[in-house]
Amino acid sequence: MIEIRDISKSYGSSVVVDNVTAALPKGGITSIIGPNGAGKSTLLSMIARLMPMDRGTVLVDGLDIARTSGDVLAKRLSILRQDNHMTARLTVRDLVAFGRYPYNKGRPTPQDQDHINQALAYLGLEEFAERFLDELSGGQRQRAFVAMVLCQDTDYMLFDEPLNNLDIRHAVSMMKLLRNAARDFGKTVVVVLHDVNFASCYSDHIIVMRDGKLFLQGKPREIIRPETLEDIYGCPFEVHDLGGDLISVYYG
Amino acid sequence: MKFFLPALLITVAMAAISLFVGVSEVSLLAIVSGQADEKMLMVLAASRLPRTLALILAGAGMAVAGTIMQMLSRNRFVEPSTAGTVESASLGMLAVLLLAPGLPVMLKMLVASAFALAGTGLFLAILRKVPLRSPVLVPLIGLMLGGVINACTTFFAYRYDLMQAMGAWTSGDFSTVLRGRYEVLWVACALTVAAYIAADRFTVAGMGEDFSTNLGLNYGRVVALGLVIVSMVTASVVVTAGILPFIGLIVPNLVSMIMGDRLRHTLPWIALTGAALVLVCDIVGRVVNAPYEIPVGSVLGIVGSIFFLNMLLRRRFRAA
Amino acid sequence: MQREASRSSGTVLLVIGVIAVASMVAFMTLGARGSWSFILPFRGVKLFSLVLVAYAIAVSTVLFQTITNNRILTPSIMGFDWLYMLLQTILVFTLGAATTSAIEPRLLFVIEVAAMTGFSLVLYRFLFSGSVRELHLLILIGVVFGTLFRSLAGLLQRLIDPNEFVVLQDRLFASFNTVDSNLLVISTVLIGLTSVAAFKIFHTLDVMALGRETAVSLGVDHRRITMIVLALVTVLVSISTALVGPVTFFGLLVANLAYILMPTAKHRHVLPAAVLVAIICLVGGQTILERLFAFDTALSIVIEFAGGLFFILYLLRGAHR
Structure with a gap:
């Protein structure tokens, strides 16, 4: 379980994350949704210790992230941010192999090789494995980064808008992959999503941020309702139940 | 890896040529057949061998230093002479000459290293202030910072009549390298080896601070380690032979183009190519206008700026 | 509004004009020892060359920034000075030191300026x-x-026989302390000619300053004017480099000071302001450093x-x- 206690972050006078307390349950997919500037990405970055918080604590399975050494955490929790611009020229295999760095400090064992090959296969990257990242399309590169995070094989995996750069087919297969990782391997996936319908169809738990505050949290059925969504996004919503999936329509 | 052995052999051949090129005759045949006179052996041991070793150590060290800087700044155009490092080391040398000219060379090197560290740190601090990091803005700031530091050095050198001494250590000249005057470069060698041991850390750091943190690496510590290596390598080269511009730009970029940036794999190539490049430039400088010598720094200045321009213009075409 | 701006421009010009004259007077008189009949011509020649340099650098920088439409690029930063030095060295290298010494220095200078203009047009046009x-x-x-x-x-200079090179060095490569006084007359003539040419396109320059698209849509032959200005700039840079050697940042400083001081961006106002600021910095700076602090070569x-x-x-x- 990830426990978030009273964390805040501000830049100058603007408060980006305002005194948020929440508990992210172990297992399954937890989505964080909310309008632009709600503080979703900042919250995620602070949970993953990429960004120092002004106040508060975050506990990952009881470990205070501020006091636990970086390489211990790297075996429990991984994060992929958006906009992963990389100047270093690495092949896909090199990149994925670095997912094992917390375990082997750069000296891969045969077991590590299995992990690497599995991750490559899981994302359908075998044919690109020896290509350099700067020779791939945006979507292929995104999948390579996800493969690296999978290869890191942590209990908690955090993704900031992982569907960016992906077309519909790859976006769906990415969400399926995350769901399988959660179901088959007992991983906990926390994901910031822009698309309410993906959040509705794939999440076990949804957290709503608005104006830096925790606005709501609950099961998809509790959140995906017209009046709630209108409250969150400030525009009219319809919600339809299509074969058990709640699909919202907001095109006016 | 299968090409590494041939490449190594070529570099060794280059080193051998470097041993036997020069004003006073040293012939391989004479040495092997035992007919070498004492003078010949003395030239070899006191001048040629130190010079060749110095070239190899300096070339390998500067190439590796350039690689580390490119990883840490995540910018392809950065190297010690485009980041104020070299100029700061020169200022340090000047400070030593003014304040404590009697210091042993090892201490001189340490003072120059401290200056280089401060200058490079200043450069990285300025970069943090630039929110929109246009890739070409980074070396531009570095070059200008180097110019400003250089103006300080020149000012004091003029004032205290040290222009000539300064000219000697800024020209990148190995003709004055003798036994007893190059040994500080073994420090650069040790640091190059240290860089290889820490190769994976530098690769991860080159992926950015977020990736490093995610993989459990203490980013700040890696940056600090890298800065120390870069500063000390640069300072030891500046102290022995002067400025060797652009090696840290040419070599890492060439190697990266062909085999990428996984440093565990590429650093040996980078070191080897750096050594070979400096050896070739030095041989050219000795042969072209014999019996006069052209400092290897001048040759590198030309080769390097052409390479740099090529990189920039290709970038223009790619953008267009 | 228009009138007010030009009135205050006049005031600013007057003030910096007075300061410029004051620094010239100070340069001529401060710390003078010995007979005036020696000092006046001696210092007069030096003052005159400093003023020429100030003029050449200020005008070339402002014009260059107009055609490139920004305030940070200057000919010196773009390597014009060093191109001139290189051409000079190539000439000596190919002709040989003896031949070069035998050629009338003014003729040599004109050849160099011509070569410089040709080369820089070829080289920088595409940029x-x-x-x-x-x-x-x-x-x-x-x-x-x-x-x-x-x-x-640097490489070519080393390839020239070192002994010959020492002889040539003084004659060919000037600095603030060894101003080449042979070239004063010919430089003045060249500066006069370029100024006349620049004066003819004065109003077009104001349009050029609005940027390429605007200038073209206002009917200016942008390409032609760019080439003309580039040629004028090259001649001016050659003059200043021949007189005192390369000075990378001087143009940048004076041009930007002029932009800050002047309330309008009209070339009619900015150009004289830049020239006056350049004179103040160069003559005044040299006076302060040389006479007050005895720092010879520090400027x-x-x-x-x-x-x-x-x-x-x-x-x-x-x-x-």
Whole structure:
């Protein structure tokens, strides 16, 4: 379980994350949704210790992230941010192999090789494995980064808008992959999503941020309702139940 | 890896040529057949061998230093002479000459290293202030910072009549390298080896601070380690032979183009190519206008700026 | 509004004009010892060449910034100075030291200026014809060109027989302390000619300053004017480099000071202001350093230092926007 206690972050006078307390349950997919500037990405970055918080604590399975050494955490929790611009020229295999760095400090064992090959296969990257990242399309590169995070094989995996750069087919297969990782391997996936319908169809738990505050949290059925969504996004919503999936329509 | 052995052999051949090129005759045949006179052996041991070793150590060290800087700044155009490092080391040398000219060379090197560290740190601090990091803005700031530091050095050198001494250590000249005057470069060698041991850390750091943190690496510590290596390598080269511009730009970029940036794999190539490049430039400088010598720094200045321009213009075409 | 701006421009020009004259007087009289009949002509020649240099650098920088439509690029930063030095060295290298010494220095100078104009037009035309859109990339390309020219000149100088080179060095490569007084008359003539040419396109220049697209849509032959101005700039840079050697940042400093001081961007106001500021900095600076602090050769170093700092600050400020 990830426990978030009273964390805040501000830049100058603007408060980006305002005194948020929440508990992210172990297992399954937890989505964080909310309008632009709600503080979703900042919250995620602070949970993953990429960004120092002004106040508060975050506990990952009881470990205070501020006091636990970086390489211990790297075996429990991984994060992929958006906009992963990389100047270093690495092949896909090199990149994925670095997912094992917390375990082997750069000296891969045969077991590590299995992990690497599995991750490559899981994302359908075998044919690109020896290509350099700067020779791939945006979507292929995104999948390579996800493969690296999978290869890191942590209990908690955090993704900031992982569907960016992906077309519909790859976006769906990415969400399926995350769901399988959660179901088959007992991983906990926390994901910031822009698309309410993906959040509705794939999440076990949804957290709503608005104006830096925790606005709501609950099961998809509790959140995906017209009046709630209108409250969150400030525009009219319809919600339809299509074969058990709640699909919202907001095109006016 | 299968090409590494041939490449190594070529570099060794280059080193051998470097041993036997020069004003006073040293012939391989004479040495092997035992007919070498004492003078010949003395030239070899006191001048040629130190010079060749110095070239190899300096070339390998500067190439590796350039690689580390490119990883840490995540910018392809950065190297010690485009980041104020070299100029700061020169200022340090000047400070030593003014304040404590009697210091042993090892201490001189340490003072120059401290200056280089401060200058490079200043450069990285300025970069943090630039929110929109246009890739070409980074070396531009570095070059200008180097110019400003250089103006300080020149000012004091003029004032205290040290222009000539300064000219000697800024020209990148190995003709004055003798036994007893190059040994500080073994420090650069040790640091190059240290860089290889820490190769994976530098690769991860080159992926950015977020990736490093995610993989459990203490980013700040890696940056600090890298800065120390870069500063000390640069300072030891500046102290022995002067400025060797652009090696840290040419070599890492060439190697990266062909085999990428996984440093565990590429650093040996980078070191080897750096050594070979400096050896070739030095041989050219000795042969072209014999019996006069052209400092290897001048040759590198030309080769390097052409390479740099090529990189920039290709970038223009790619953008267009 | 218009009238007010031009009135206050007049005031500013008057003030800096007075300061410029004062610094010239100070340069001539301060610390004079011995007979005036010796000092006046001696210092007079030097003052005259400093003023020529100030004029050449200020005008060339402002014109150059007009056609490139920004305030940070200068001919010196783009390597023009070093191109001149390189051409000079190539000439000596190919003709040989003996031949070069035998040629009338003024004729040699004219040949060099002509070669310089031809080369720079070929070399820089493609850079300024709009093919490089990113300003920082353009500057960096210029800076590296400068390094290349300097390294090539250095290499050639070493290839010339060192003994011959020493003889030539004094004659060919000037600095603030060894101003080449042979060239004063011919420089004055050339400066006069370029000024007349620049004066003829004065109003077009104001239009050019609005940017390429606007200038073209207002019916200006942008390409032709660019080439003319580039040629004028080259001649001016050659003159200042021949007289005192390369000074990388001086133009940048004085042009930007002039932009700050003047309330309008009209060339009619900015150009004289830039020239006066340049005279103040060069003559006044030389007077202070030489007469008050006895720092002989420090002026160009101080300019490099201040100019470099200004350049970095300018880049950082631009990056924030």
